Amino acid sequence: MTIDNKQLLMFDFDGTLINSVPDLAAATNEMLQQLGREPYPLSTIEGWIGNGSRMLVARALSGERIVSETLAPSEIDDAEAIFLEVYAAHDVSQTTAYPDVDTGLAQLKQAGYTLALVTNKPIRFVPHILEALGWQAHFSVVMGGDSLPQKKPDPAPLHHVCETLQISADKALMIGDSVNDILAGQRAGVDTVGVTYGYNYGQPISESQPTYVFDSFAKLTAWLLSDDLIL
Numbered sequence: 001m002t003i004d005n006k007q008l009l010m011f012d013f014d015g016t017l018i019n020s021v022p023d024l025a026a027a028t029n030e031m032l033q034q035l036g037r038e039p040y041p042l043s044t045i046e047g048w049i050g051n052g053s054r055m056l057v058a059r060a061l062s063g064e065r066i067v068s069e070t071l072a073p074s075e076i077d078d079a080e081a082i083f084l085e086v087y088a089a090h091d092v093s094q095t096t097a098y099p100d101v102d103t104g105l106a107q108l109k110q111a112g113y114t115l116a117l118v119t120n121k122p123i124r125f126v127p128h129i130l131e132a133l134g135w136q137a138h139f140s141v142v143m144g145g146d147s148l149p150q151k152k153p154d155p156a157p158l159h160h161v162c163e164t165l166q167i168s169a170d171k172a173l174m175i176g177d178s179v180n181d182i183l184a185g186q187r188a189g190v191d192t193v194g195v196t197y198g199y200n201y202g203q204p205i206s207e208s209q210p211t212y213v214f215d216s217f218a219k220l221t222a223w224l225l226s227d228d229l230i231l
């Protein structure tokens with residue numbers, strides 16, 4: 001398996017570069033507690049991550065992934081305000097990089113790839129987390145879930161990155177743990193890489209038929225560095 005002609009690596013964040021579940025779950029449960037509700041186990045909350053903070057909050061209020069139709073928007077607004085405040089204070093308290101991501105990103109950048117970040121997480125949190133991990137200089141463009149009206153699985157954020165950097169879709173890869181990343185890539189005409197160690201609502205990423213699948217960041221990095229055509 002070789003890769004040629006790729007210049008731009010668009011990375012998902014949560015579940016791909018960072019394991020953010022402990023902080024997201026803690027903020028979700030703190031919000032529920034403030035609302036007088038019962039907390040949920042971390043493994044349950046993990047299955048609600050992937051469509052941004054507001055959807056996580058709506059799922060937590062519903063107690064399941066399918067959001068309750070009786071949930072009023074104002075109820076979500078109020079709960080979301082609590083969640084955002086709590087998470088802002090603890091967005092990188094227990095969050096860690098997955099193994100070999102730190103060195104891998106530096107090697108990929110060094111090798112000449114252009115790196116971009118395309119997350120569904122609200123953009124306000126992203127600079128702080130990148131700074132805490134020492135990654136702020138790696139990414140040429142950073143897109144949050146609210147940077148545009150559309151978020152993944154809509155291809156708009158990926159189109160935006162390609163247009164901003166003037167790199168065509170066929171020279172890009174979208175790398176993520178979730179069906180939302182793979183669908184966004186497929187819709188943008190971008191080859192996709194699924195990583196198996198993330199969240200994806202507990203489903204195997206292979207079901208989304210990404211172009212390539214890797215079970216570790218180290219293997220992904222080695223593959224991306226294995227072809228000298230990248231420079």
Ligand SMILES: O=C(O)COP(=O)(O)O
Nearest residue numbers: 013014050051052119120
């Ligand atoms: O905030 C989320 O729901 C997940 O964000 P991600 O797109 O970085 O996986």
Ligand SMILES: [Mg+2]
Nearest residue numbers: 012014015178
């Ligand atoms: Mg993800």
